[in-house]
Amino acid sequence: MKYTDMSAAELQAELRAVDAAYSEFKAKGLKLDMSRGRPAANQLDLSNDLLNILQPEDIKIQAGLDARNYALPDGLPECRALFAQLFEVPADQVIAGGNSSLKMMFDIISSGMTHGYGFGPWGAVPGGIKFLCPSPGYDRHFAVTEYFGVQNIAVPMTAEGPDMAEVRRLCENDPSVKGIWCVPKYSNPQGITYSKATVEALAAMKPAAPDFKIMWDNAYVVHELTDTPDELHNIFDAARAAGTEDRVVSFASTSKITFAGAGVAAVAASPEMIKLIKKRLVIESIGPDKVNQLRHVRLLPDVAAVKNKMKRQADIIAPKFKLVLETLERELGNLGILSWTNPKGGYFISVDTMPGCADRVVALCAEAGAVLTGAGATYPYGKDPNDSNIRIAPTVPPIDELKIAAELFVVAVKKASLEKLMGS
Amino acid sequence: MKYTDMSAAELQAELRAVDAAYSEFKAKGLKLDMSRGRPAANQLDLSNDLLNILQPEDIKIQAGLDARNYALPDGLPECRALFAQLFEVPADQVIAGGNSSLKMMFDIISSGMTHGYGFGPWGAVPGGIKFLCPSPGYDRHFAVTEYFGVQNIAVPMTAEGPDMAEVRRLCENDPSVKGIWCVPKYSNPQGITYSKATVEALAAMKPAAPDFKIMWDNAYVVHELTDTPDELHNIFDAARAAGTEDRVVSFASTSKITFAGAGVAAVAASPEMIKLIKKRLVIESIGPDKVNQLRHVRLLPDVAAVKNKMKRQADIIAPKFKLVLETLERELGNLGILSWTNPKGGYFISVDTMPGCADRVVALCAEAGAVLTGAGATYPYGKDPNDSNIRIAPTVPPIDELKIAAELFVVAVKKASLEKLMGS
Numbered sequence: 001m002k003y004t005d006m007s008a009a010e011l012q013a014e015l016r017a018v019d020a021a022y023s024e025f026k027a028k029g030l031k032l033d034m035s036r037g038r039p040a041a042n043q044l045d046l047s048n049d050l051l052n053i054l055q056p057e058d059i060k061i062q063a064g065l066d067a068r069n070y071a072l073p074d075g076l077p078e079c080r081a082l083f084a085q086l087f088e089v090p091a092d093q094v095i096a097g098g099n100s101s102l103k104m105m106f107d108i109i110s111s112g113m114t115h116g117y118g119f120g121p122w123g124a125v126p127g128g129i130k131f132l133c134p135s136p137g138y139d140r141h142f143a144v145t146e147y148f149g150v151q152n153i154a155v156p157m158t159a160e161g162p163d164m165a166e167v168r169r170l171c172e173n174d175p176s177v178k179g180i181w182c183v184p185k186y187s188n189p190q191g192i193t194y195s196k197a198t199v200e201a202l203a204a205m206k207p208a209a210p211d212f213k214i215m216w217d218n219a220y221v222v223h224e225l226t227d228t229p230d231e232l233h234n235i236f237d238a239a240r241a242a243g244t245e246d247r248v249v250s251f252a253s254t255s256k257i258t259f260a261g262a263g264v265a266a267v268a269a270s271p272e273m274i275k276l277i278k279k280r281l282v283i284e285s286i287g288p289d290k291v292n293q294l295r296h297v298r299l300l301p302d303v304a305a306v307k308n309k310m311k312r313q314a315d316i317i318a319p320k321f322k323l324v325l326e327t328l329e330r331e332l333g334n335l336g337i338l339s340w341t342n343p344k345g346g347y348f349i350s351v352d353t354m355p356g357c358a359d360r361v362v363a364l365c366a367e368a369g370a371v372l373t374g375a376g377a378t379y380p381y382g383k384d385p386n387d388s389n390i391r392i393a394p395t396v397p398p399i400d401e402l403k404i405a406a407e408l409f410v411v412a413v414k415k416a417s418l419e420k421l422m423g424s
Numbered sequence: 425m426k427y428t429d430m431s432a433a434e435l436q437a438e439l440r441a442v443d444a445a446y447s448e449f450k451a452k453g454l455k456l457d458m459s460r461g462r463p464a465a466n467q468l469d470l471s472n473d474l475l476n477i478l479q480p481e482d483i484k485i486q487a488g489l490d491a492r493n494y495a496l497p498d499g500l501p502e503c504r505a506l507f508a509q510l511f512e513v514p515a516d517q518v519i520a521g522g523n524s525s526l527k528m529m530f531d532i533i534s535s536g537m538t539h540g541y542g543f544g545p546w547g548a549v550p551g552g553i554k555f556l557c558p559s560p561g562y563d564r565h566f567a568v569t570e571y572f573g574v575q576n577i578a579v580p581m582t583a584e585g586p587d588m589a590e591v592r593r594l595c596e597n598d599p600s601v602k603g604i605w606c607v608p609k610y611s612n613p614q615g616i617t618y619s620k621a622t623v624e625a626l627a628a629m630k631p632a633a634p635d636f637k638i639m640w641d642n643a644y645v646v647h648e649l650t651d652t653p654d655e656l657h658n659i660f661d662a663a664r665a666a667g668t669e670d671r672v673v674s675f676a677s678t679s680k681i682t683f684a685g686a687g688v689a690a691v692a693a694s695p696e697m698i699k700l701i702k703k704r705l706v707i708e709s710i711g712p713d714k715v716n717q718l719r720h721v722r723l724l725p726d727v728a729a730v731k732n733k734m735k736r737q738a739d740i741i742a743p744k745f746k747l748v749l750e751t752l753e754r755e756l757g758n759l760g761i762l763s764w765t766n767p768k769g770g771y772f773i774s775v776d777t778m779p780g781c782a783d784r785v786v787a788l789c790a791e792a793g794a795v796l797t798g799a800g801a802t803y804p805y806g807k808d809p810n811d812s813n814i815r816i817a818p819t820v821p822p823i824d825e826l827k828i829a830a831e832l833f834v835v836a837v838k839k840a841s842l843e844k845l846m847g848s
Binding site for chain 2: 036041044045047051054055059067069070071098100103106110113148255259261262280283284285292
């Protein structure tokens, strides 16, 4: 029976039962973390061969260079070639870097602020600049532009990606709108893959800013949970067709393929943008860690090897997603108080509570020992206008702990919803 | 006999002999690189244990964390502790990062431009800002500030470090002078270690800018060539005594201790500055490559291990320095056309030709197949006002090739000097 169809007495009785259940969870003294999209230890174990995959005789690389020494600011050619396959672009449009794609994104924004991309520094624009933030989205993206004083503007997400009518409305008449953050495949947190129409619209639209950038964070490019992957249209193809290739800067990393903190990140862009990025790169550093890049191409010589590795990770994490989703369906399927996504890849389940309940749910879970991502984190400035979106990251806890956490979450959602409905 | 004491006929005869010798070198078809301060392959070999020093059971670190996963934006505690010993500061004043200390310096300048250090963004200073560049100095330092449009101002070097009277004169009345680049031990390229008086003067001086920063690149902190190392006074002690602790940002890395391109870099600063740096750090990245940091603390558990590793490197490179210096002494000692440094550590020999000859010497060497650092590179904007300083990096070539290169260099110096003296 839907909570909204219950009488006051029925709600009262339900709350008593839920309160009792919640007290039991609190008594357990749980300590669970579902706050961030981190791989579990046994996922990392799948790449332990990285630890000693190189022998001294392996350190000579293409062109007679030594992977251990300085040089090659744009990365190991072998590694750029691997990422080129993932990005589906030529290798000379790829730069392989350090362990963090976020750092590469930060650098692109930072460089925009101080130097710009052919049309003056963004930091010198009178009144400041703006960035579009499809929401719910990835809090760390929004934090980067916020750090630089950029005005983050929330754009609603649809089942096909950002609401393109709204994107166009915002950027086509305002030259201070300099870009948009996108996680185009299995978006963080909803697991939405942008449709071909959305990809083509992003490439074809006519922003007022000639230096508009699409920050295309393809973080989950091979991060499948099923055997029927979503297909993401190649945005570089769309942009080349539309004559807007310099608009796209794409990112990926092996963080959730091998070791989260010790992988390799890469950026792909048009030949012209790569030239601009390299201008900064050669000033910034004498080169990335090519030994770690070499480890990676030995472990993962091609995309087939990458996909195989991801298949084995899915064997570990798909059951965790299934457990959470089944618990939500079983316990809340008929109550009308929560909706959720059923992602085919990525790292998150996104749920929406009744308006005004998300913050309370997160607080209730925390009080009982289960840390979730802060409510609102998926919106610019941490402010979800409806206070309803919560991001669940089910990968870290072992499945027995996750079971408890999911059940606690259900009880917290019930309790917060009942409190809301009863006006307390 | 000094060239300057020679008659026109004597000079003529000498030039004929030198030309003949030079032609012989050209005929050899050499291909040597002494342009950059890179370790030789057999120096890198000394750290090959890094390649497989970690086993899967080693990846748990302090605080129950997993080195392979995300977390710890300021680095592995064990690695910060190691650098704390090198910097001679408490570990909570150290951040351990990626493979490049240059990148950390770049970030400090970049952050100064966009956010500043408590007194507004440097990029917003009307008329721009200035940085002091003790010269000859490290070209990559000067390139960073140049990249950000900062006006680089050359300051003469003395045997005790930068000319402090000039440093004071430049910064004490001009609030747009925001900092100074320093390589305080075995400076690049001269191998000069700043005296205690210089270190204390840098700490005690009163720049007009309250947010003046000393970029203290302690790149050669343990890079000894002799058994009687120079002692560098601890600038943090001096600054604490002078109440100017926030002025100092110090850098070091294992690039020339282990693998040049796959080491670990670190920054040390006052508690207040570390707080400011971390504000950026947590936005920029989810954390450095802690697996590589763990490799390093396993290979180098303490400073004694670091010094032992450096001793073995000195066994390889000290003879190279000796060979070059002996060749210069033997061939040019009495000619009055070249002066040079005799460094006790670091990676370079710095020479000064007669005014107006450096560019020609470098060109003559290049024409005969030996690449040196471009003449002038050690000065801001690549412009040596005397056209006399040349940086020699003797570490890369094997000793037999180095012998040929040193002899070619001698011939090139003679030829350029003779041409100059004869007014051609």
